Amino acid sequence: MIKNMFNRKRKYATITNQTELDDIPQGVMVKCPSCRKIYYRKEIEKNFFTCPGCSYHHQMKASERIELVLDHGTFIEWDHELVSENPLDFPEYLEKLKKDQEKTGINEAIVTGKGEINGQPTAVAIMDARFRMGSMGSVVGEKIALAIERAEKENLPFIIFTASGGARMQEGVLSLMQMTKTSVALERFSRNGGLFISYMTNPTTGGVSASFASLGDYNFAEPAALIGFAGRRIIEQTIREKLPDDFQTAEFLFDHGQLDRVIPRPEMKSTLTTLLKLHRDRGDK
Amino acid sequence: MKHVLPFEKPVVELRDKIAELKNFTSDSDVDLSEEIATLERRLARLEKEVYGNMQPWDRVQMARHPERPTTLDYIEYIFQDFLEMHGDRYYGDDEAIVGGIAEFNGRPVTVIGHQRGKDTKENIKRNFGMPHPEGYRKALRLMHQADKFNRPVITFIDTKGAYPGKAAEERGQSEAIAKNLREMAGLTVPVICIVIGEGGSGGALGISVGDRIYMLENSTYSVISPEGAAALLWKDSNLAQKAAETMKITAPDLLELEVIDDVIEEVQGGAHRDIVMQANKIKHVIDSALEDLRQLSDEQLLDERWKKYQRIGAVSSTIES
Numbered sequence: 020m021i022k023n024m025f026n027r028k029r030k031y032a033t034i035t036n037q038t039e040l041d042d043i044p045q046g047v048m049v050k051c052p053s054c055r056k057i058y059y060r061k062e063i064e065k066n067f068f069t070c071p072g073c074s075y076h077h078q079m080k081a082s083e084r085i086e087l088v089l090d091h092g093t094f095i096e097w098d099h100e101l102v103s104e105n106p107l108d109f110p111e112y113l114e115k116l117k118k119d120q121e122k123t124g125i126n127e128a129i130v131t132g133k134g135e136i137n138g139q140p141t142a143v144a145i146m147d148a149r150f151r152m153g154s155m156g157s158v159v160g161e162k163i164a165l166a167i168e169r170a171e172k173e174n175l176p177f178i179i180f181t182a183s184g185g186a187r188m189q190e191g192v193l194s195l196m197q198m199t200k201t202s203v204a205l206e207r208f209s210r211n212g213g214l215f216i217s218y219m220t221n222p223t224t225g226g227v228s229a230s231f232a233s234l235g236d237y238n239f240a241e242p243a244a245l246i247g248f249a250g251r252r253i254i255e256q257t258i259r260e261k262l263p264d265d266f267q268t269a270e271f272l273f274d275h276g277q278l279d280r281v282i283p284r285p286e287m288k289s290t291l292t293t294l295l296k297l298h299r300d301r302g303d304k
Numbered sequence: 305m306k307h308v309l310p311f312e313k314p315v316v317e318l319r320d321k322i323a324e325l326k327n328f329t330s331d332s333d334v335d336l337s338e339e340i341a342t343l344e345r346r347l348a349r350l351e352k353e354v355y356g357n358m359q360p361w362d363r364v365q366m367a368r369h370p371e372r373p374t375t376l377d378y379i380e381y382i383f384q385d386f387l388e389m390h391g392d393r394y395y396g397d398d399e400a401i402v403g404g405i406a407e408f409n410g411r412p413v414t415v416i417g418h419q420r421g422k423d424t425k426e427n428i429k430r431n432f433g434m435p436h437p438e439g440y441r442k443a444l445r446l447m448h449q450a451d452k453f454n455r456p457v458i459t460f461i462d463t464k465g466a467y468p469g470k471a472a473e474e475r476g477q478s479e480a481i482a483k484n485l486r487e488m489a490g491l492t493v494p495v496i497c498i499v500i501g502e503g504g505s506g507g508a509l510g511i512s513v514g515d516r517i518y519m520l521e522n523s524t525y526s527v528i529s530p531e532g533a534a535a536l537l538w539k540d541s542n543l544a545q546k547a548a549e550t551m552k553i554t555a556p557d558l559l560e561l562e563v564i565d566d567v568i569e570e571v572q573g574g575a576h577r578d579i580v581m582q583a584n585k586i587k588h589v590i591d592s593a594l595e596d597l598r599q600l601s602d603e604q605l606l607d608e609r610w611k612k613y614q615r616i617g618a619v620s621s622t623i624e625s
Contacts, residue, residue, distance in 0.1 A: 192525055204613075
């Protein structure tokens with residue numbers, strides 16, 4: 020039944036800002052968590068949500084990312100109506116979801132759809148770390164898989180912006196299986212020549228890092244984003260030594276050959292524009 | 305000294321008692337055969353009751369039983385002419401994953417599995433069955449080779465998880481697992497995966513994307529260990545027993561969640577009680593699965609595998625349909 024629903028096109032519903040808690044705290048002034056200097060909130064927003072002083076990349080809502088990366092008014096959301104069940108009858112899970120839905124104004128930890136980047140159509144998926152830490156449950160997996168399927172049908176590239184703490188505990192092994200589900204979907208997409216770009220933002224860890232986030236034809240990340248498989252604390256306990264400060268940052272991964280580029284947010288749209296342009300026509304040997 | 309799990313203590317005590325009596329009668333003229341027969345009937349009943357009512361936590365302990373058969377144990381009884389192959393061709397050979405080629409019912413197959421040790425020395429050599437990226441990359445190399453030579457892949461899953469270490473992160477643990485998930489989806493040969501012990505999170509998943517997923521009755525498959533879940537959810541790792549129930553990680557649970565295809569029955573008292581019989585049960589399951597899968601064309605195989613995974617999950621819609 021779910022598969023039937025995505026034939027309905029729906030305009031992206033504007034997300035209301037008023038009730039939302041924000042990573043950049045409400046109010047006119049904001050203290051940068053990195054350099055501790057105080058800036059006007061507007062100043063940070065205008066600076067691609069990065070700190071004008073130290074270029075710290077502030078957390079962004081999915082709606083803000085859409086506005087920043089896609090041409091204004093081009094976004095059409097997919098599968099907005101999908102919500103989680105409680106497959107393990109996990110205590111208080113549904114209440115927690117409801118609370119996050121009210122807090123963020125979105126139904127789940129990911130927004131998917133299509134839009135244009137400087138006139139070039141593309142499918143996108145944007146994870147929102149404010150919702151259950153961006154964790155991947157059945158709905159996140161399903162929306163990604165459906166987005167890939169549609170991108171394939173409509174012959175669109177697929178770009179994902181990850182922001183996730185990993186698997187969603189409350190859905191147990193079903194959340195684990197979303198790693199496979201999304202990777203299996205990407206395999207078919209890739210086999211049929213689809214272009215997939217993974218753009219990792221802070222944080223991208225655990226099951227998300229160990230599935231679709233690492234499977235891009237191009238793997239990018241934002242500066243200083245935390246990216247890794249196992250948690251720092253678990254590693255420190257296992258190997259009984261202190262890890263360097265830059266461990267599991269985007270720069271650390273880049274130095275170890277795991278990323279194509281680390282791209283600061285102000286260059287995000289222009290880089291994607293160029294990349295999409297170079298893939299517009301299939302290469303002609 | 306045999307390793308006894310807490311829940312099976314009454315069974316073991318009664319069994320010891322019977323042995324004691326038998327020993328006694330053989331050394332003396334007293335005839336206790338009637339008493340022994342009664343006790344043996346009682347033992348049979350008790351065994352059925354205890355092993356027939358195992359709780360999730362009992363199964364967790366059984367899955368971790370130090371004498372539980374490992375991948376290499378099963379390989380010996382299920383396949384012929386196993387030739388182990390080593391190395392990922394990039395960095396090294398990870399002994400936490402073993403793999404190679406062998407014969408199954410007269411046909412060549414590729415076999416891969418996590419390998420833990422049964423004692424400390426072996427566990428150190430095998431890194432407790434917790435692979436580094438090179439383990440997953442070796443597995444992938446062998447799977448691509450299987451694809452090239454058109455032979456089925458059979459994997460055994462038995463790990464607490466991929467190793468959480470500094471070197472593992474530096475060499476791309478995430479990428480190694482992710483790549484296996486994707487590439488296994490594209491193999492045009494049948495892939496059969498069998499969880500024989502612990503199926504620990506992404507580290508288990510990294511060699512368990514297939515056309516058929518089976519679990520031994522007393523094995524587990526989970527996103528996080530019960531101890532880890534308890535620490536995370538209730539800030540108390542002593543609540544592991546409760547977490548084992550809440551997280552639904554046993555073979556029967558996974559069958560109910562429609563994540564696996566079937567549960568492979570275990571020998572009463574656990575696989576370690578009779579490895580030959582257990583290996584035969586597994587062999588039978590592999591045989592019939594391969595029979596079915598051989599009928600499919602490459603396209604059908606890939607399509608069925610794709611559908612199998614696209615179905616997994618619990619999703620609702622806010623729109624009434």
